[in-house]
Amino acid sequence: MSDYSVLRDERVPLEDAYKKALETLGREASDIKCPDCKGRTIGSKENLGYYEHSGGQEVNGIKLWLYFRCPKCRYSWALWKVG
Secondary structure, X not given: OOOXXXXXXXXXXXXXXXXXXXXXXXXXXXXXXXXXXXXXXXXXXXXXXXEEEEEEEEEOOEEEEEEEEXXXXXXEEEHHHHO
């Protein structure tokens, strides 16, 4: 795993997790910005990570912690931090 890799639970397709992330935030991908990088857009599928977590969003019957990772500063932003 590279220094930039995001975690993805292989039981859930990326498309499904990405759709849930955008629904949860209620915004388009282009509107999801990195708070530290002065507005750099981070809302792409490539930047989405997710893993099983009891406090997460339900996707395909599995509760997942969804986050976007900024490719510049490499911080992993929970949805509530960018929402």
